[in-house]
Amino acid sequence: MLNPKVLSKGVLSTACLARSSISVPLFTLNSLMCIIEEHMCIQNLQSIDRIQSFTSTGYSLREGMSSMASGSTSLKLFKNKYLHFTLPTNFRDEDAARRKLQDFSQPQHSILRSSFLGRSQTLSHSVFYPWLLHSHQYSSYNNGKELSDLASKVLNGLPKFVKIVEVGPRDGLQNEKDIVPTNVKIELIRRLIASGLPVIEATSFVSPKWVPQLADAKDVMEAIREIKGVSLPVLTPNLKGFEAAVANGAKEISVFASSSESFSKSNINCSINDSLARYREVTLAAEKHSIPVRGGPRWEVALRMSVFLEESTL
Numbered sequence: 001m002l003n004p005k006v007l008s009k010g011v012l013s014t015a016c017l018a019r020s021s022i023s024v025p026l027f028t029l030n031s032l033m034c035i036i037e038e039h040m041c042i043q044n045l046q047s048i049d050r051i052q053s054f055t056s057t058g059y060s061l062r063e064g065m066s067s068m069a070s071g072s073t074s075l076k077l078f079k080n081k082y083l084h085f086t087l088p089t090n091f092r093d094e095d096a097a098r099r100k101l102q103d104f105s106q107p108q109h110s111i112l113r114s115s116f117l118g119r120s121q122t123l124s125h126s127v128f129y130p131w132l133l134h135s136h137q138y139s140s141y142n143n144g145k146e147l148s149d150l151a152s153k154v155l156n157g158l159p160k161f162v163k164i165v166e167v168g169p170r171d172g173l174q175n176e177k178d179i180v181p182t183n184v185k186i187e188l189i190r191r192l193i194a195s196g197l198p199v200i201e202a203t204s205f206v207s208p209k210w211v212p213q214l215a216d217a218k219d220v221m222e223a224i225r226e227i228k229g230v231s232l233p234v235l236t237p238n239l240k241g242f243e244a245a246v247a248n249g250a251k252e253i254s255v256f257a258s259s260s261e262s263f264s265k266s267n268i269n270c271s272i273n274d275s276l277a278r279y280r281e282v283t284l285a286a287e288k289h290s291i292p293v294r295g296g297p298r299w300e301v302a303l304r305m306s307v308f309l310e311e312s313t314l
C-alpha cells in the first residue's frame, strides 16, 4: 500500500492525470463521517448520490468493498481501512493539495470545506493515513445514473394493465394423486368466484389417461356453466378437447405451447410444431364459435423440466 511519504512527485503528477483520491482512516463514525459529509459536501457530488444517513450528522457506508462509478467523483473503501475519495478539485499546486489533504485527517473542518467543494477539474492525489482504525469496514455505493436508468426502464416497461388468472381448480389439482371429489372442486370454484377473482380456469378437457384428476371436467362444467359475471376458461390441448369443452358449456378456452421440445413431448405427447398445428385447428374452431382463446409460451423453467430456453425459441 502506498505510503504518503513515498508518494513521489512523479506518482502524484501521474495520478493527477487520472483522478484524485484520498484515503483517510475512519475513526469514530460520528466525528469523521459528519466531517466528510458536511465539509466534503459529499452528498452534492455528482456521482455519489446514495449515502445513507447513519446518524443525524454522520452517515454509514455499507459493509464490504465497493467502488463508485467513475465520473468525476468516486468514493471507495480501501483495503478495509481507508475511505478512498476521488474528488473534483483543481489544485494547481500539488504541494498545496498535499497539505490540504493532509489537513483532512485533522479535525479542522473549515479547511475541508474550502478544499473540496465541487470544482470542475479533477486532481489526482493519493494520500494514505496509516492510522489505527476501529474494526469497522465501510463502503459506500453509488446508485448513480445506471440505477436510475434501470429503474425508469423497469417502470416504463410495466404494462398498463395486468390480468390475473386463477388456475387453482385446474393447474392446482391436476397433479394431485388422490382424486378430489367433483363437488369439492365445484365448491372451490364457487369460493374463488366469491372472492372476487375475475377469471378462474375451471378444468381441462384432456385425456383421462394422462390427467385422471380432471376426468370429471364435464360434471364440473355442468355445475358452473350458468354462472354469470366471471370468466371460466378451460384448457383444451387439441380439437377433441375443444369440441368436448364447447359441448359442455365452455365460453372461453386456453391453450399452452411449450418453449422446449422436452416439455412439449412429455406434456402433450407431441413436438412444438405439432402442438402449434393443433392450436391452429383449435383457434380456427374457436373463432367460428366466437369463443375467446388465451394462450402463450409456458415457462417450464419453474417446472420440474427446468430448461434453459433459447430466446429465439421463445
Ligand SMILES: CC(C)(COP(=O)([O-])OP(=O)([O-])OC[C@H]1O[C@@H](n2cnc3c(N)ncnc32)[C@H](O)[C@@H]1OP(=O)([O-])[O-])[C@@H](O)C(=O)NCCC(=O)NCCSC(=O)C[C@@](C)(O)CC(=O)[O-]
Residues within 6 Å of the ligand: 171, 174, 204, 205, 206, 207, 208, 210, 211, 235, 236, 237, 238, 240, 241, 242, 244, 256, 267, 268, 269, 270, 297, 298, 299
Ligand atoms: C393432449 C393429449 C390428449 C394427447 O395425447 P395423445 O396420446 O398424443 O393423443 P391421442 O390422439 O393418441 O389420444 C390418446 C387418447 O386420449 C384421447 N384424447 C385425445 N385428446 C383428448 C382430449 N382432449 N380429451 C379427452 N381425451 C382425449 C383419445 O381419444 C385417445 O383415447 P383412447 O383411444 O386411448 O381411448 C394428451 O397428451 C394429454 O391429454 N395430455 C395432458 C395435457 C395436460 O393437461 N397437461 C397438463 C396441463 S399443461 C400444464 O400444466 C402447464 C401449464 C399450462 O400449467 C403451464 C402454465 O400454466 O404456464
